[in-house]
Structure formats: C-alpha cells, structure tokens
Amino acid sequence: MFQKRREQLVSRMQQQSIDVAVLVPGSNMYYFTGLQLKQSERLTVVAITAHHQLYFLVPQVELTKVDLGNGGTILSYSDEEGPSQAIQQLKKELGTAQTLAVEFDTMRVKEQKAIENLTYDTLCDIGETIRDIRMEKDEHEIALMRQAVQIVEESLAATLPIIQAGISEMEVAAQLEYEMRRRGSEGTPFGTIVASGYRGALPHGRASTKKIETGELIVIDFGAIYKGYVADMTRTVALGEVSPTLKTIYSIVKQANETAIAAIKPGMTAHAIDDLARDIIRDAGYGNTFTHRLGHGIGLSAHEEPYMMQRNQLVLKPGMAFTVEPGIYVQDVGGVRIEDNLIVTEDGYENLMTYSKELIIL
Incomplete structure (x- = not known):
C-alpha cells in the first residue's frame, strides 16, 4: 500500500522535474511510508527520490517504528552524537539534486536548517502535489473512516444520558473522550466542543466550566482517530424544552444539511454544494449568522482538502x-450545527453517519 502511494508521488515528481522530496513527521510521512511520528526535539525526516529510493533519518529511540518491509535505508543517530553525521550520510546518498521539494506548510525551521546541509539548486513546495494525491481516498482508507465514525456515534449515544442540569460542559467532554478511548480511539483530532446556551453561538466554543441549564441547546462537536483516520461529528441536542426560536433555527440548519448532502455527486463543484446550504439559511433570514465554510476534507487530518466553500471551483x-x-450562531441566544461525514461515490455519495438528525430532547 505504502509503496504504491510512493509510486504515485514519484510519478508526479518526475513530471515536475523534482529530484528529491523531504517529508517531516505528520500525516504525509505516514501516508507514504507508514512511519507515524510527531515532530519533536529529535530530528526526523524521510527523503524520497525520483529514482524510487527511500531514506529514513531517525533517532535511535524510534528505530523500532520504521518498517523496511517495502524497502528503504535507515540513517540513525543517538541522542549523544546528534543528527549531524546522519545528515552528512544522507547528503552523500542523495548527491546533488537540481530540485528539492519540502512541505512548506509543516516544515519547521529546525528541519529547514538540517536540509540546508544537503546539496541542491532549487527548493520548491511539494504540498499541493501531495494534497491532490491524498484527496481521493481508497477503499482501505474509507474502511478505517467507517470505523472511526462508528466510534464517535456509539460514544455520543453513551454520553448523552449523563447530561442533566448542573453538569459542566467539561464533564460532558471528559465523558465523551473516555467513551471514544474505550472504543479504540487513539485520541482526539481537535479540542472537544461542548457549547451550551449562549455559548452555542461560538462556532469553536471549546468545553468550559459553564453549567448546562434546562431549556438550552448544546452543540457537541468532537472527533475520534482510528488507525490514523479521523471522524468529525457534530450534533446539537436540547436539555428539556427549548424556545420556538431555537426550534426554528434547528429546523433550518437540518434542512440546509440535508439539502446539501442530497446534491453531492461527481461533477458538482465544492462551491455549488456550499451555495445550496447557504441559500437556505440566508432565505430564512439568518445569512449573516452562518460564518464559516460548509465543510472541510477529512482523512489522516481533521482538516484537509477538499474545502466546501464559496468560490472553490473544485x-x-x-x-x-x-x-x-x-x-447558525445567534449572539446571546445560542447556536446550532449539524455535521456529517461524506464520501463521493461513482453515482452520488455515501453518508458514513447514521446518527439521527432529529432534535434530541434529553
């Protein structure tokens, strides 16, 4: 799998006359090599050449995580000696590269300083090429995303019964994260959002010490990670009966969600899907309260291409x-968001989520 992905990358590199691509720890390194690390004080890079060579420059403490089953050469170093000698080895292996490509979005100054020791004429960004490759998921990736979705849906169902007047948003978030962990989630891809009452008007209202009260809507936006792949779910629930205004807002958002999803199919543009939802909210008189894009790509990252937003002709x-x-986010009143995870199919779409979108009253 990883070798096949690298072949795709090498083909693009050859088309663009790129001699070497250097990747740093993160989703791209994992996607092409299977090495799953986070950037740390210890230098780690992977070099992929246009001649299908693969080099891992890693600290000794991480050697057991490197799988050479699909090829590759390891250049390692101890904490005591540091990476200088390994970098010189890599320089010798690579020789002179006319064009070297790196990840402008994620490379730190630390890694940049390290590659300055390599020999190359031109430096360019490999990010757009990689984003394009990763945008279309294969069946293996989709299967892992289905598992991640199952985790978030089951975890929400297990958490809702604890919500009652007087419980804090943080307590709800903690329970939710516990439920995801016990079902196999490797962590959370972003800070869990539990925003009740007036705080629901904050699109990114991270869980706080606020106590939830009867008659409030609660926006719950959270995610799980399963074998590297992300599920991102939002449901808005009510504690007791809520005002007619809040019920109306909920029905508008639900209609916008369902209308946009029903139109998904190959050939549609990202902005056209966004427009369908935005028009419903605007026509209902709440256009200025929908303050973000309709959606974002998901996969190994919580936010990646494609972005479902105005002016995106993708x-x-x-x-x-x-x-x-x-x-819809109304200041001092509350907010509603409903979020599903979708896959474009040959003739339409698959909604990975099955959780009800009817207003749940606890």
Whole structure:
C-alpha cells in the first residue's frame, strides 16, 4: 500500500522535474511510508527520490517504528552524537539534486536548517502535489473512516444520558473522550466542543466550566482517530424544552444539511454544494449568522482538502471525503450545527453517519 502511494508521488515528481522530496513527521510521512511520528526535539525526516529510493533519518529511540518491509535505508543517530553525521550520510546518498521539494506548510525551521546541509539548486513546495494525491481516498482508507465514525456515534449515544442540569460542559467532554478511548480511539483530532446556551453561538466554543441549564441547546462537536483516520461529528441536542426560536433555527440548519448532502455527486463543484446550504439559511433570514465554510476534507487530518466553500471551483470526484456542517450562531441566544461525514461515490455519495438528525430532547 505504502509503496504504491510512493509510486504515485514519484510519478508526479518526475513530471515536475523534482529530484528529491523531504517529508517531516505528520500525516504525509505516514501516508507514504507508514512511519507515524510527531515532530519533536529529535530530528526526523524521510527523503524520497525520483529514482524510487527511500531514506529514513531517525533517532535511535524510534528505530523500532520504521518498517523496511517495502524497502528503504535507515540513517540513525543517538541522542549523544546528534543528527549531524546522519545528515552528512544522507547528503552523500542523495548527491546533488537540481530540485528539492519540502512541505512548506509543516516544515519547521529546525528541519529547514538540517536540509540546508544537503546539496541542491532549487527548493520548491511539494504540498499541493501531495494534497491532490491524498484527496481521493481508497477503499482501505474509507474502511478505517467507517470505523472511526462508528466510534464517535456509539460514544455520543453513551454520553448523552449523563447530561442533566448542573453538569459542566467539561464533564460532558471528559465523558465523551473516555467513551471514544474505550472504543479504540487513539485520541482526539481537535479540542472537544461542548457549547451550551449562549455559548452555542461560538462556532469553536471549546468545553468550559459553564453549567448546562434546562431549556438550552448544546452543540457537541468532537472527533475520534482510528488507525490514523479521523471522524468529525457534530450534533446539537436540547436539555428539556427549548424556545420556538431555537426550534426554528434547528429546523433550518437540518434542512440546509440535508439539502446539501442530497446534491453531492461527481461533477458538482465544492462551491455549488456550499451555495445550496447557504441559500437556505440566508432565505430564512439568518445569512449573516452562518460564518464559516460548509465543510472541510477529512482523512489522516481533521482538516484537509477538499474545502466546501464559496468560490472553490473544485469539481467533486469519487473518493473525495469531507464534512457537511452548516450552522447558525445567534449572539446571546445560542447556536446550532449539524455535521456529517461524506464520501463521493461513482453515482452520488455515501453518508458514513447514521446518527439521527432529529432534535434530541434529553
């Protein structure tokens, strides 16, 4: 699998006359090599050449995580000696590269300083090429995303019964994260959002010490990670009966969500899907309260291509995975967001989520 992905990357590199691509720890390194690390004080890079060579420059403490089953050469170093000698080895292996490509979005100054020791004429960004490759998910990736979705849906169902007047948003978030962990989640891809009452008007209202009260809507936006792949879910629930205004807002957002999803198919553009949801909210008189894009891509990252937003002319293709999450946020009143995870299929879409979108009253 990883070798096949590298072949795709090498083919693009050859088309663009790129001699070497250097990747840093993160989702791209994992996608092409299987090495799953986070950036730390210890230098780690992977070099992939246009001649299909693969080099891992890693600290000795991480050697057991490197799988050479699909080829590759390890250049390691101890904490005591540092990476200088390993970098010189890599320089010798690579020789002179006319064009060297790196990840402008994620490379730190630390890694940049290290590659300055390599010999090359031109430096360019490999990010756009990689984003394009990763945008269309294969069946293996989709299967892992289905598992991640199952984790978030089951965890929400297990958490809702604890919500009652007087419980804090943080307590709800903690229970939710516990439920995801016990079902196999490797962690959370972003800070869990539990925003009740007036705090629901904050699109990114991280869980706080606020106590939840009867008659409030509660926006719950959270995610799980299963074998590297992300599920991102939002449901808005009510504690007791809520006002007619809040019920109306909920029905508008639900209609916007369902209308946008129903139109998903190959050939549609990202902005056209966004427009469908945005028009419903605007026509209902709440246009200025929908303050973010309709959705974002999901996969190894919580936010990646494609972005479902105004002016994005990207044409949808089978395998693309993204969220649809319209929202209305009224200051001092509350907010509603409903989010599903979608896959574009050959003739339409698959909604990975099955959780009810009817207003749940606790």
